[in-house]
Amino acid sequence: MTSASQQIMRLGFGFAVSQALRVIIELGVPDLLAAGERSVDELAAATQSEADALYRVMRLLAPEGVFREVGPRHFELTELGAALRSNQSGPRDFVRMINSEPYLAFEQLLYSARTGKPAFDKVFGSPRFEWLSEHPEQAALFQRAMVAMSQGSNEAVAEAYDFGPFTRVVDLGGGHGQLLSAILARNPHLGGVLFDLPSGVAAARQGDGGNLPRTEFIGGDFFESVPSADVYVIKKVVHDWDDERAALILRNCRKAMQPNGKVLVAETLVPPGDEPNLIKGIDVVMLAITGGLERTEVQYASLFNAAGLQLERVIETKGPISILEASPA
Numbered sequence: 001m002t003s004a005s006q007q008i009m010r011l012g013f014g015f016a017v018s019q020a021l022r023v024i025i026e027l028g029v030p031d032l033l034a035a036g037e038r039s040v041d042e043l044a045a046a047t048q049s050e051a052d053a054l055y056r057v058m059r060l061l062a063p064e065g066v067f068r069e070v071g072p073r074h075f076e077l078t079e080l081g082a083a084l085r086s087n088q089s090g091p092r093d094f095v096r097m098i099n100s101e102p103y104l105a106f107e108q109l110l111y112s113a114r115t116g117k118p119a120f121d122k123v124f125g126s127p128r129f130e131w132l133s134e135h136p137e138q139a140a141l142f143q144r145a146m147v148a149m150s151q152g153s154n155e156a157v158a159e160a161y162d163f164g165p166f167t168r169v170v171d172l173g174g175g176h177g178q179l180l181s182a183i184l185a186r187n188p189h190l191g192g193v194l195f196d197l198p199s200g201v202a203a204a205r206q207g208d209g210g211n212l213p214r215t216e217f218i219g220g221d222f223f224e225s226v227p228s229a230d231v232y233v234i235k236k237v238v239h240d241w242d243d244e245r246a247a248l249i250l251r252n253c254r255k256a257m258q259p260n261g262k263v264l265v266a267e268t269l270v271p272p273g274d275e276p277n278l279i280k281g282i283d284v285v286m287l288a289i290t291g292g293l294e295r296t297e298v299q300y301a302s303l304f305n306a307a308g309l310q311l312e313r314v315i316e317t318k319g320p321i322s323i324l325e326a327s328p329a
């Protein structure tokens, strides 16, 4: 039986596993193992790595279920590891993104815990989305990471809501555009607006999230104003911001929306209790990186109130994401 201190040590080593995953993705190891087991010497030659060092990184990941060491210094890919191959729309870009600047900022989580402010701003000198606007390569990776993180949930949101009564949908902070693409494919009567910062619009224009017919692309700032429409979808955006900033986005929708319009906030609700749930990890990432937070249904209801909206209903989807539908109060 593992002692308490060994278990705590293991938790404290989470950073090593996290970076090791990034390393094997960057080196393309999962693709090299796609055809079957290989020796570390072969993998090191193919990836211009140092064989003993690569072995140690892979040996760390094998007990985590990413590889199987089938013979001395010979590895094969497991089902888990196969999700990291480049032909999979899996989590690889998310792992790469979260282990770059967010990883560095996370070293200052203590600062966030003490102040409630994002460590990212302290470490990088500007807020996350401003910093991304000045770093196009990382902004492009961020958008691909958002696609990776959304696997299944964009389709789930598009499927779960009846867009029949509407004519124009704005995907606010729609980034890569995968949600808008799924909504437009299911609703040929709808026209769409993809609204995001210029870096997000660029990803959508180049088709990162799929086809966007009948779409107007608008680069702008949702804290300033938003385009007029009868339905807004705002997925995984409100969680990036504290209550004051989040209410400002929603208030701008309230100002611009048609009287019979709807605002649909798509987010993962924080469940009560202390069961493990990925959203609790994402919540702390929000604390340290953007200054946002994950919320309960009650917290979203009061956010809508602060913006002159009222929460009508919560629609569950097939994915780990809910749709909070609001109307003018």
Ligand SMILES: C[S@@+](CC[C@H](N)C(=O)[O-])C[C@H]1O[C@@H](n2cnc3c(N)ncnc32)[C@H](O)[C@@H]1O
Residues within 6 Å of the ligand: 129, 146, 147, 150, 172, 173, 174, 175, 176, 179, 195, 196, 197, 199, 200, 220, 221, 222, 223, 234, 235, 236, 237, 240
């Ligand atoms: C967490 S991502 C979510 C992207 C997408 N909705 C999804 O679900 O994958 C947040 C998005 O908000 C955009 N964003 C951040 N600040 C913005 C602003 N001031 N105005 C418009 N878009 C903004 C970012 O560029 C990014 O695409």
